[in-house]
Amino acid sequence: MRYHLLFLFSLLACAASAQTTPAASAKQPTVLRPGHMQAQARPAANRPDVAPQFPGGQRALGQFVQEQVQYPEAARSKQLSGNVLTTFVIAADGKVTQPKVVQGLSPECDAEALRVLSLMPAWKPATRKGQPVAVQVQVPIPFGNSATLQVQKSKVKFE
Numbered sequence: 069m070r071y072h073l074l075f076l077f078s079l080l081a082c083a084a085s086a087q088t089t090p091a092a093s094a095k096q097p098t099v100l101r102p103g104h105m106q107a108q109a110r111p112a113a114n115r116p117d118v119a120p121q122f123p124g125g126q127r128a129l130g131q132f133v134q135e136q137v138q139y140p141e142a143a144r145s146k147q148l149s150g151n152v153l154t155t156f157v158i159a160a161d162g163k164v165t166q167p168k169v170v171q172g173l174s175p176e177c178d179a180e181a182l183r184v185l186s187l188m189p190a191w192k193p194a195t196r197k198g199q200p201v202a203v204q205v206q207v208p209i210p211f212g213n214s215a216t217l218q219v220q221k222s223k224v225k226f227e
Contacts (some may be wrong), residue, residue: 116194120158120203123189129207136184139211140176148174149212152181156207160200162190173211181209 122129153171156164167185172178185207193200 116196116201116203118195120162120194120205121192123191132188133184133207133209136187137209137211138180140174140180142176143174143211146174148177151208151210152177153206153208154181154185155204156185157202157204158191158193159202160193162193162200164188164191166204170206177209177211180211184209 122132124131150173151171152169152173154167155170156167159165164185167182169178169181194203195201
């Protein structure tokens with residue numbers, strides 16, 4: 069009886085481990101958020117060693133967004149302000165692909181945020197062991213009165 073239970077448990081363990089396929093998870097892009105790039109002893113197969121970079125750095129990205137965003141008249145008349153949280157994939161060639169709105173503000177502001185993402189130049193792609201990899205990135209696009217707009221400052225210094 070004891071051997072039957074041992075055999076049953078080992079069979080269940082094999083079946084459970086067969087359901088998780090690392091090859092399937094390696095195809096999904098890694099989501100990067102500010103402050104979450106950390107060195108790991110055993111990094112995931114698709115976690116980049118170096119994060120993607122906008123040409124000119126983080127300040128240039130902020131300046132690009134400020135210069136390109138055109139506050140929609142419908143949102144201005146409603147006095148809407150806030151951020152549209154967007155996500156997109158930086159492909160292995162550095163191009164911005166698959167732009168989406170994660171958290172919208174209004175249909176007009178959401179459309180404007182997607183328009184700004186379509187204008188972005190190619191980024192320096194993320195790398196894993198020296199090879200470029202696709203990475204998903206989240207970027208908030210601010211809308212509203214600049215007097216009430218607060219930009220979060222990063223605690224990490226970029227060079």
